[in-house]
Amino acid sequence: MVAKPSDPPKSPLKPRSHSHHQTMSINLTTTQTVRELTRLERIGAHxxxxxxxxxxxxxxxxxxQGMVGQEGARRAVGVVSRxxxxxxIGGRAILLAGKPGTGKTAIAMALSRQLGESTPFTSxxxxxxFSLEMSKTEALTQALRKSIGIQILEETEVMEGEVVEVQIDTVAKKGGMEKTGRLTLCTTDMETVYDLGTKMIDMLSxxxxxxxxxxxxxxxxxKITKLGRSFSRSRDYDAMGSTTRFVQCPEGELMKRKEVVHNVSLHEIDVINSRQQGFLALFAGDTGEIKSEIREQIDAKVVEWKEEGRAKIIPGVLFIDEVHMLDMECFSFLNRALESDMAPVLVIATNRGxxxxxxxxxxxxxxIPLDLLDRLMIISTEPYTHxxxxxxxxxxxEEEDVEMADDALELLARIGMETSLRYAIHMIITSSLAAEKRKSSQVEIEDIKRVYKLFVDVKRSTQYLMEYNKEFMFNELDEEDDFGMVDTEKEGASPGKDEMETSP
Structure with missing residues (x-):
């Protein structure tokens, strides 16, 4: 029996004409949209x-690899990296010295990328x-021990495979609701279904x-560890985070005997063994000061593991920027710390003369005190050319996804030479917004000029202060003080208004 559809309700409004019947034909066409897979990454200074x-x-x-110029410094740091x-090279110290804006921090970041994730790098x-709620020497000690990695080797039986299906059901019982589940895992050679208990269901969730x-x-x-997404599912998403990893489906048997490597730092072992809440203190940030006795016991245990072949010590890198901000006590502590067996490579940077x-x-x-300078391998950075x-x-x-005309880029390079590289870099995104305001897809000279008038550089700001210093509060400027300013008429400290109007 097939139920007949009921007649539609009669409309109270009469149709205008009954003589014409209109027939509509709809052609349905199937279209396929190809969407590009994009990575979502934050744009930073380096x-x-x-x-x-x-x-x-x-x-x-x-x-x-994003590095321009500083060829001598890069070669020297390349030797250090090797x-x-x-x-x-454990326990050595390297000083990156040069004028502001010559790429000292960029070289240190490049060293971090060169060494890879397996080598600890603390910046x-x-x-x-001086801002942490602990003594200066404790803060430096924690930073040094964060830079020393420990690879702990452990052999265990694991099940490794691609998840085909996760089925979780809730069943009503006398005591209440109970969850039951099934997990289907597969490799390239086999597929198996496992029944799940409550604990495993909670861990999967x-x-x-x-x-x-x-x-x-x-x-x-x-313990369940997610290795990544299968390559067969790489087209499931339009966009993905920078942490998303795609891996091949495992081969062979599901049950395997694997050597698991746990990468931790000495500081993490210190915190876990010195706090009641264990590793949770790492997330809370409440590490506090750690007793030296605990560190001595941990060092002895790590050496014992190393001799048994159960652990491997990886000296990393501690990078301290603006090192001239440290005082004599900190420099004296670093002197002694570099002589320790458990010492990372110390890379410091300064722009002071x-x-x-x-x-x-x-x-x-x-x-920097002379006794510490004597221990340093000094690498100089040179000013960039045009x-x-x-x-x-x-x-x-390219990194900030800004289209810029050649003549605008040339003008921006001139501004970078006459003011500073940082100022020129800041002008990229602001000039791009100015170009968007006038509905342009690329940055032109007029956008650079507009932004140049809106945001002043340090030299123009200082020149303004020199001219109107008496109108500012708490003015203590003497007539002889010039803050190292050069005569703009003689040297051309920064492109003036007239020069900007006649720029290419």
Missing amino acids: SHIRGLGLNDGLEARAGS MIEEGK MSASEV KEKITAGDVITIDKASG IAKIRGTEYKSPHG DEIRKILAVRC
């Missing part, structure tokens, strides 16, 4: 840097030592495991 840009002979390649990878500013994930399950502890050591009246090169600044700006335009 996000364009991928490495040192050196070949196998440690020769600097032009404009490689020695770190071979484990031959900090010297002023952080916590890790947000879905079909297409490649996971490992530790047989002893039941002959300056006072903080907290004293003594002057020293770079504001062509190098143009290349750096071109790289930043």
